[in-house]
Amino acid sequence: MMDNQNISRHISGQFNAELEAIRTHVLAMGGLVERQLTDALRAMHYQDVELAKQVIREDHKVNSMEVAIDEACTRIIAKRQPTAGDLRLVIAIIKTITDLERIGDVADSIAKMALDNFSNHQQPFLVSLENLGHKAARMLHDVLDAFARMDVDAAMKVYHSDDHLDKEYEAILRQLMTYMMEDPRSIPNVLKVMWSARAIERVGDRCQNICEYIIYFVKGKDIRHTNKEQLEKMLK
Amino acid sequence: MMDNQNISRHISGQFNAELEAIRTHVLAMGGLVERQLTDALRAMHYQDVELAKQVIREDHKVNSMEVAIDEACTRIIAKRQPTAGDLRLVIAIIKTITDLERIGDVADSIAKMALDNFSNHQQPFLVSLENLGHKAARMLHDVLDAFARMDVDAAMKVYHSDDHLDKEYEAILRQLMTYMMEDPRSIPNVLKVMWSARAIERVGDRCQNICEYIIYFVKGKDIRHTNKEQLEKMLK
Numbered sequence: 312m313m314d315n316q317n318i319s320r321h322i323s324g325q326f327n328a329e330l331e332a333i334r335t336h337v338l339a340m341g342g343l344v345e346r347q348l349t350d351a352l353r354a355m356h357y358q359d360v361e362l363a364k365q366v367i368r369e370d371h372k373v374n375s376m377e378v379a380i381d382e383a384c385t386r387i388i389a390k391r392q393p394t395a396g397d398l399r400l401v402i403a404i405i406k407t408i409t410d411l412e413r414i415g416d417v418a419d420s421i422a423k424m425a426l427d428n429f430s431n432h433q434q435p436f437l438v439s440l441e442n443l444g445h446k447a448a449r450m451l452h453d454v455l456d457a458f459a460r461m462d463v464d465a466a467m468k469v470y471h472s473d474d475h476l477d478k479e480y481e482a483i484l485r486q487l488m489t490y491m492m493e494d495p496r497s498i499p500n501v502l503k504v505m506w507s508a509r510a511i512e513r514v515g516d517r518c519q520n521i522c523e524y525i526i527y528f529v530k531g532k533d534i535r536h537t538n539k540e541q542l543e544k545m546l547k
Numbered sequence: 548m549m550d551n552q553n554i555s556r557h558i559s560g561q562f563n564a565e566l567e568a569i570r571t572h573v574l575a576m577g578g579l580v581e582r583q584l585t586d587a588l589r590a591m592h593y594q595d596v597e598l599a600k601q602v603i604r605e606d607h608k609v610n611s612m613e614v615a616i617d618e619a620c621t622r623i624i625a626k627r628q629p630t631a632g633d634l635r636l637v638i639a640i641i642k643t644i645t646d647l648e649r650i651g652d653v654a655d656s657i658a659k660m661a662l663d664n665f666s667n668h669q670q671p672f673l674v675s676l677e678n679l680g681h682k683a684a685r686m687l688h689d690v691l692d693a694f695a696r697m698d699v700d701a702a703m704k705v706y707h708s709d710d711h712l713d714k715e716y717e718a719i720l721r722q723l724m725t726y727m728m729e730d731p732r733s734i735p736n737v738l739k740v741m742w743s744a745r746a747i748e749r750v751g752d753r754c755q756n757i758c759e760y761i762i763y764f765v766k767g768k769d770i771r772h773t774n775k776e777q778l779e780k781m782l783k
Contacts, residue, residue, distance in 0.1 A: 392628040
């Protein structure tokens, strides 16, 4: 684990302040995306039209933050010509914000679904979906926390927790499929729930990506496409 | 439009050869991904088990190429400290290969679906899916071509062609939904076709992303999250 002191020492030097500003900006973007996601879930739960509209309205803020951070990263590379760990941090940030932006899109699409009218029959599915969504939001919260502290152990914990999300997603799929088979008229609406469930499951994958970037920054190793055994070995 | 001569002049200088090598590597990766996608579609069409297995086996090559190019990009930034257009090219490449790798995943998942057994009833859906897939493969081919020549006009053409893909996807969705409602027992299998259709539709989105990176490199402007009117104005 790398504590805050280590990170500060690591990114010290002439452009310490600039890098810190970008890091802070990323965490602010992450915080906004997390709020968008939980607001979208709340809007769905309470069928809160106003809140859903707000989430949809705010999505552009997430997009602007992505573009601004991206530009700041390119500028810092051109101006400061970072190497080693500093460069890895900038690259990790460039990749992280892409995933954060896509999680923002998921919040936006859940909010849009919440604006649709669901019959009471679908209430139980919305409950399952909400549980799934809160698990995903938790993963996002934890990975942002790991990012803030550049904590590899915390990142690995989030990484592995995606298994639970996947299992819960599979269970929801089976439940929705059974429902559609029993009541074919429900198919168009149940499909919307299904798309949302899949989108939420993908939030977990995106959080895993961010874990990989954290490990890439701290350990200097690209762990994408490595299997579990190789991974454990590498991190020992 | 930027012709090849312009690009060569642009990336001339001390690390011309290194940058050219990375560019060639990206095009090779793109070629492999394109082949994987068309092979997966052919495997689906002919229910060719061997070809499907081959696509699944080859997916790791796409992954390794992504990691290798990514490392080469980081190395070139650290060693050569590119600025302006050179830096934009490296950043554009880092982003492009992420999208290419995900398109490779789509090929892999279509191949896995092809390995499943479909009843004859689903044959017409597989035909629609194949048409959609070939449109997406065409987009990929054209965007790689635009990338090779860094041709903004060609990129914009690909960018706009995604509308057709979206419309065809929507039509397939409606067709599949009707089918499920008429024959609820088919739901589990038809859903697999639906996931594949959605994955293919996403290939179009990823090709659009690559168009954006081409424009970012040539024009130095980030066009993500801009609407059509703003875009036309910007490119004039």
